Amino acid sequence: MSVEREVGRAFARMDAVGAGADHLNIVLWSDRERTLKLLRDETPGRALDPAGPLASAAIAVKDNIATLDLPTTCGSRILEGYVSPYEATAVRRLREAGAVVIAKTNCDEFGMGSSTEHSAYGPARNPLDTTRVPGGSSGGSAAVVAAGIARAALGSETGGSVRQPASFCGVVGVKPTYGRVSRYGLVAFASSLDQIGVFGASVADAAGVLEVIAGADPLDSTAAENQVPRYRDSAPQGGSASQPLAGMVVGKPAEYFPPALDRRIRARCDAALDRFRALGAEVRDISLAHTDLAIPVYYIIAPAEASSNLARFDGVRYGLRLEGDGLRAMYEATRTRGFGAEVTRRILLGTYVLSAGYYDAYYRKAQAVRTLIAQDFRTAFASGVDVIFTPTAPTTAFELGAKTSDPYAMYLNDIFTATANLAGVPAMSLPIGRVDGLPVGGQIIAPHFEEDVMFRAAFALERSLGEEAHR
Amino acid sequence: MAVHREDVVHIASLARLALPEDQIPQLVAQLNGILGHMDVLSAVKTEGVSLAAGVGDAPCPLRDDGGLPLPLLRSRDEFAPRMQDGFFLVPRLDTHGDPEEA
Amino acid sequence: MSAPTRAPDEALGTRYEMVVGLEVHVQLRTRTKAFCSCSAAYGAPPNANTCPVCLALPGTLPVLNHQAVLLAVRAARSLGCTVHPISVFARKNYFYPDLPKGYQISQYDQPLATGGCIVIGERADETPISVRITRVHMEEDAGKSIHDRYRGMTAIDLNRAGVPLIEVVSEPDMRSAVEAGAYLRVLRQLLEYADVSDVSMEEGSLRVDANISIRERGETRLGTKTEVKNMNSFTGVERALEAEFRRQSALLERGQAVVQQTLLWDAARGDVRPSRTKEGSHDYRYFPEPDLPPLVLTAEWIAHQEKSLPELPAGKRQRFASTYQLSAYDIELLTASPRLADYFESVASAHGDAKAAANWVMGEVLKEVKSLGIGIREFRIRPQDLARLLDLVRDDLVSHSAAKRIFAIMSRTGDRPEQVAEREGLLQVGDRDQLARWVDEVLAENPTEAARFRAGETKLLGVLVGLVMKRSRGSADPRRVNQLLSERSGA
Ligand SMILES: [Mg+2]
Numbered sequence A: 001m002s003v004e005r006e007v008g009r010a011f012a013r014m015d016a017v018g019a020g021a022d023h024l025n026i027v028l029w030s031d032r033e034r035t036l037k038l039l040r041d042e043t044p045g046r047a048l049d050p051a052g053p054l055a056s057a058a059i060a061v062k063d064n065i066a067t068l069d070l071p072t073t074c075g076s077r078i079l080e081g082y083v084s085p086y087e088a089t090a091v092r093r094l095r096e097a098g099a100v101v102i103a104k105t106n107c108d109e110f111g112m113g114s115s116t117e118h119s120a121y122g123p124a125r126n127p128l129d130t131t132r133v134p135g136g137s138s139g140g141s142a143a144v145v146a147a148g149i150a151r152a153a154l155g156s157e158t159g160g161s162v163r164q165p166a167s168f169c170g171v172v173g174v175k176p177t178y179g180r181v182s183r184y185g186l187v188a189f190a191s192s193l194d195q196i197g198v199f200g201a202s203v204a205d206a207a208g209v210l211e212v213i214a215g216a217d218p219l220d221s222t223a224a225e226n227q228v229p230r231y232r233d234s235a236p237q238g239g240s241a242s243q244p245l246a247g248m249v250v251g252k253p254a255e256y257f258p259p260a261l262d263r264r265i266r267a268r269c270d271a272a273l274d275r276f277r278a279l280g281a282e283v284r285d286i287s288l289a290h291t292d293l294a295i296p297v298y299y300i301i302a303p304a305e306a307s308s309n310l311a312r313f314d315g316v317r318y319g320l321r322l323e324g325d326g327l328r329a330m331y332e333a334t335r336t337r338g339f340g341a342e343v344t345r346r347i348l349l350g351t352y353v354l355s356a357g358y359y360d361a362y363y364r365k366a367q368a369v370r371t372l373i374a375q376d377f378r379t380a381f382a383s384g385v386d387v388i389f390t391p392t393a394p395t396t397a398f399e400l401g402a403k404t405s406d407p408y409a410m411y412l413n414d415i416f417t418a419t420a421n422l423a424g425v426p427a428m429s430l431p432i433g434r435v436d437g438l439p440v441g442g443q444i445i446a447p448h449f450e451e452d453v454m455f456r457a458a459f460a461l462e463r464s465l466g467e468e469a470h471r
Numbered sequence B: 001m002a003v004h005r006e007d008v009v010h011i012a013s014l015a016r017l018a019l020p021e022d023q024i025p026q027l028v029a030q031l032n033g034i035l036g037h038m039d040v041l042s043a044v045k046t047e048g049v050s051l052a053a054g055v056g057d058a059p060c061p062l063r064d065d066g067g068l069p070l071p072l073l074r075s076r077d078e079f080a081p082r083m084q085d086g087f088f089l090v091p092r093l094d095t096h097g098d099p100e101e102a
Numbered sequence C: 001m002s003a004p005t006r007a008p009d010e011a012l013g014t015r016y017e018m019v020v021g022l023e024v025h026v027q028l029r030t031r032t033k034a035f036c037s038c039s040a041a042y043g044a045p046p047n048a049n050t051c052p053v054c055l056a057l058p059g060t061l062p063v064l065n066h067q068a069v070l071l072a073v074r075a076a077r078s079l080g081c082t083v084h085p086i087s088v089f090a091r092k093n094y095f096y097p098d099l100p101k102g103y104q105i106s107q108y109d110q111p112l113a114t115g116g117c118i119v120i121g122e123r124a125d126e127t128p129i130s131v132r133i134t135r136v137h138m139e140e141d142a143g144k145s146i147h148d149r150y151r152g153m154t155a156i157d158l159n160r161a162g163v164p165l166i167e168v169v170s171e172p173d174m175r176s177a178v179e180a181g182a183y184l185r186v187l188r189q190l191l192e193y194a195d196v197s198d199v200s201m202e203e204g205s206l207r208v209d210a211n212i213s214i215r216e217r218g219e220t221r222l223g224t225k226t227e228v229k230n231m232n233s234f235t236g237v238e239r240a241l242e243a244e245f246r247r248q249s250a251l252l253e254r255g256q257a258v259v260q261q262t263l264l265w266d267a268a269r270g271d272v273r274p275s276r277t278k279e280g281s282h283d284y285r286y287f288p289e290p291d292l293p294p295l296v297l298t299a300e301w302i303a304h305q306e307k308s309l310p311e312l313p314a315g316k317r318q319r320f321a322s323t324y325q326l327s328a329y330d331i332e333l334l335t336a337s338p339r340l341a342d343y344f345e346s347v348a349s350a351h352g353d354a355k356a357a358a359n360w361v362m363g364e365v366l367k368e369v370k371s372l373g374i375g376i377r378e379f380r381i382r383p384q385d386l387a388r389l390l391d392l393v394r395d396d397l398v399s400h401s402a403a404k405r406i407f408a409i410m411s412r413t414g415d416r417p418e419q420v421a422e423r424e425g426l427l428q429v430g431d432r433d434q435l436a437r438w439v440d441e442v443l444a445e446n447p448t449e450a451a452r453f454r455a456g457e458t459k460l461l462g463v464l465v466g467l468v469m470k471r472s473r474g475s476a477d478p479r480r481v482n483q484l485l486s487e488r489s490g491a
């Protein structure tokens, strides 16, 4: 059976690269025997579809997305040992398309971080350079694809948690439009920003998974009804067209190419923009004026929503519980022990900005500025720009421990990615070359629900760069 | 707007977090550092700007008043820390009847 | 201080007035919960009606119940509120073990409806006493905490968690416990008519919290208010308000200040006591619920809901007055509940004589229902059968007293009136020959009385009618017996 061969190969690769806790620590939970047994499960609703669009695909899933057969701990102590009694819509759709979930991947606790160092189960390492982080928060999923364990993986984004690790690990990472993929089963960090995303070894791998998991869901009130195109059809047809992007306008926003930008990263981006021109596209200078406000806005809205979303972890119905003298003591013992330092910091920050007397100055203000950031994108796209191209992150993968002492320095790593989450627009990162042997990602941003246009640009750039994307 | 020690103690209490004494000064400093970066927002003119309530503009979908409950594929006592006779058990509250404070 | 000659309570009542606003939570009558498909029914084993969503399992999301919106809009319109085309759900954040998500999905600065008004009675000069409704918003219920079942532990049952509610908030327009009671009764009646809820305080589908302050009569500023909770009947609300009024008055009389706080009504002690809550720690950190887009209702949809609203009490009273020519008192009684009014109307239309129908419904029916301790819905006599019984009385086929016996049997058995009358021999004999035979037999068996009667002693008529009735075992039509005897008198 090819599915068993494929799954067996994935587990063998996990062992070969040392995906577990003793080395890369990119896989938190996996169970070879159980997974192989499930392949033969004939239970209605559980049986694999051998003719599905993802038949035989081995796929890894970030640990904050609910799966039935492996734990869902969100990289947190507070959910240690928790196995979800229901399944995320995206995971169900993967299974129904014939894919096999082979592992739950390491991540920053509840998605709060940009390096996968803030996991209760220890930091993950970048398979391309084990002294460096894979990025985060979906670092484990990015690394599993980079290490050749799976051709695709699910991650999640709140401020760049798919695109930034994709950039750091040299793989493709897609954050769809807010509402494109059901959030049912994605453990909430910041509900108005969260979106399940996809990693792929190639643009086609990511596009193929996205078109399976996207679409309306009666279990998510914010999932959009819009039709889902076949994203793989965005690939240039025939293969010989010399200018597949003729007529496309690629916006280059000045704010994403500041004077302080690492000149080698800038050079890689400029080379990619030259490719776009060669492919027939027009590169146009644009401005997204409120970009520099994205990090302050993001770090008000996301912690505010998180402080509320994480209130359910109270030791009453599931997860960790530490007894104390009375109810309040139980709550406090459980939550203090259960949450790590970064999560605690963000809960405090979020509680503060929502609390009486500060709501208007922080939360309300941030929502208004968020509208301005979204308007920047609308204006740019309304002016005839089809997609926007930027660097994905201001740096390549940094060394473990380099940014853990200063929270705000870590937050600044989201500077080029958080805008798309705030505006709800789709965005993706794909490899555009290396600096000192470390991958650099280029980011393509498109209007709401125009993932197909985004993929068209990505397919063409990927093909044009060829091996240069990984040199 | 500087954050003071008592603010941190207050919000920690609201969030049901028991901060060790020796961590409070560092958290006060960190929160002040982070919030200091937020002050740029106060200079942005936002009069008349609508508030981004969610990102899309589709209205709230409504479901029919019926259908089957979503199944639990593992029983409650498999994931509950403490259950008896079908109830979740928690330490007895000091106050009865008032649902805001334990 | 003055007025030492009056009894203390009365003196305080003269000096101070109470200012009361009420917050009423009403459970909407839906099959499923507000945000998941779990049954909203009462009485299941603990936590049986729970699912991933209402257990707040990580990753789950709310999806709003259409019927809950519909009932909330109906309720709001029946209270005269303006329903807003856009309303926004918000999270009210607080920790409590029966609140699974750590926040309640409610509405805050953009509620479903605002600006209503209801009339709760009239003053001596016949001007209406009205109470303004500040707002009606939708929210979800919490679960149940049981404190007295396990030693040192509180037991949590989440069957009720997520059941849809509306909260009806009044302006502080009530000035006495009596007015507060009247407001609650009118509110309950309106919501019962609007058919949105079971509105039972005993079963918890209607819950009341009161805000009360006092001030010297003539003062226009509001005093410091307290919140009184834990009342489980309308009378309880009235008594709690009286008690809190006495407590606050006494404080002011002693020159002390009222402290803003939450108090719990202790029905057994007839007193309020402070809840052991740390004050000032409430900070609900409301913000818009990001998991639910704004609720958008079109003007057409709202108008349609209003059109399909059942007839409300005021309309029904007006119609009863013009259709049935009943007294204001009768109408008040018959329209107390929509089901009683429907019952009356069914009897009246089947029987034809509204006055007779009204008298029976207000008399026998209400008495019987009350003595059985049931609702009109559980009453075994169908309106059509009661109408038939009234037909029999009107047509002289049964006597009034026999009708009451038949009624009692019907109430027990649910049988039809003709069946009962026949079985029990209660049909009146109107047959002239049979009646004449009984009259003659009675006269023959009582010759002395017969002679005196024939001689013109008419006062013996009653005695003789009684004897004939007795012979007929009550089945003779007394008016005809009367007539036959009179024909045989000497007069
Ligand atoms: Mg309420």
Ligand SMILES: [Zn+2]
Pocket: B069, C033, C036, C037, C038, C049, C050, C051, C052, C053, C054, C055, C162
């Ligand atoms: Zn449920």
